[in-house]
Amino acid sequence: MEHIEPVISVKGLSFRYRMSETVILNDISFDIFPGELVGIVGASGSGKSTLCLCLKGLIPHAIHGEMNGDIWVLGQNTREVPTEKLAVDVGMVFQDPESQIIGLTVIEDLAFGPENLEHPPEEILNRMLPILDKVKLQGFLNRETYKMSGGQKQRLAIANALMMQPKVLILDEPTSELDPIGKEEVYSTILELKKNGVTVVLVDHAIEEMAEIADRILVIEEGKLKYDDTPKNHFQSPEKFLEKGWLRIPQIAEALHALKGKDLLSEKYVTPFEEEAISTLSAWLGRESNVQFTVD
Template sequence: MRVRRKQKKERVLCRLPLIEFADFSFKYLGAETLALRRISLKVESGEYLVLTGPSGCGKTTLCRAINGLVPQFHRGYIAGNVYVDGKDTRDYSVAQLAPIAGLVFQEPENQLVTLNVEREIAFGPENLGVDPNEVRRRVEDLIEMLDLEHLRDKHPHEMSGGEQQRVAIAATLALKPKILVADEPTSNLDPRSAETILELISDLNRNDLTVVLVEHRLDLVSKDASRVILMDKGSIVADGEPREVLTMDLCQEIGVGIPKATHLYKRLKGRGLNLNSVPLTGAELAALVQEVKQN
């Protein structure tokens, strides 16, 4: 009897979302319009959420609300609440929330504060008072995991944009966050570095890190994402599995670039050719067309 009660309690605890926006609205101080409008969103542990939408629709503000920069650093009008790992972000400082939700920005150089890679990775945990041996362990693990050995003693300014972004991700992961929030981490990178960073983010998610990624290159990320969220004018206008959201006409209406394969699928469907499922990549589309040919 006691065991059963315990199991029941654990099930209830497991259902607590890792991130919850409860009817949350935010307007920056001095701004005329809301940057976020009545956002309701629950993200479970282990999800890989891709957030997209036109410029100015509120993606960065939503990221800032997850790690507490909104409202702790960017002040303004607030209604509703954001809970991260059960904590109301109004009641915790950005430093207190950093070990739960780490934010990686668009411009890695703005995020790098020290003189070499080792120092950069150690900086966050040292400031939180983590034991020096543990800090050293984390630094070595991350240098290996993110393939940074050859950059170990380099100054951030001597690195490429892609290398800087890997260091910024390592420095964020050094706090062992439960959530990685990455706000357009590839927008200033060449296509190959961008792909490397996106593959790294997918790998981290496969290793149980919850990911919230703002990204326009949906052709590269949709296949790994568990969920795609479309935003427009401060609101969430679509939220679901990638194959469901990316076939909505709404994507084109608000100017979101869907993967080429999904676009072709929609055109074929418009001409009466029904494939068995929605492709997100060229390889998936080719396999589906092959199936039709064989039948």
């Protein structure tokens, strides 16, 4: 079998901010492989955003503290590679799109990053239209940024990251300030990036959407990596999410677990995937023989 090198390799990562006695990240290790979409979940203050800053290389270069362990991104140790060099390969989108928008128009905003790297103007312009297509902002080239909706601004922030042609894209709670329509727009864009082979690291509380598109989900608890598994395996054993009461499971998986708890459904049919769950519930309601159930 062909050996595939990880895009990101985290080994024994610990971090404590300067002037703080609290260890934010504690001996974390994991690998992420090319084209994977890895979700990161955990309670507020568990260290998710700090982990993103480490993966981006802002820690330890721009944000200082005590860091132990190592992170390799595309074979480069983030301790040794300057932030500006790593920025070419690793894009990052934060939860507040307003803080990331610089230009008065979309074209000005998208040009800002590549212009600072002295890319030719013609090359920058040629790159814009395909990227706007990817993030579903076709026809927005001359749109004034202040007139855009929250979902549109967040997709523009993703487009800005893509203008730098990164091999890895980190999104830190990109839908936390958006309404349901905006969330749907952003997750549709993330799914499109995954289909196009971009390696994505996604921190978010939108667990239904994450369960549908993530290849793996990492659960961070008090700075430690508690679990690392596929969405289906995670939500077939929801105790790992519910034991501390700070994480929830997708509602459709919760409904199936309720049936399982009453011995009406076998555990193997529990799933966080909506289409699978609908098929299972349809079979259960129709009393099909391949679904185990009991009646009074």
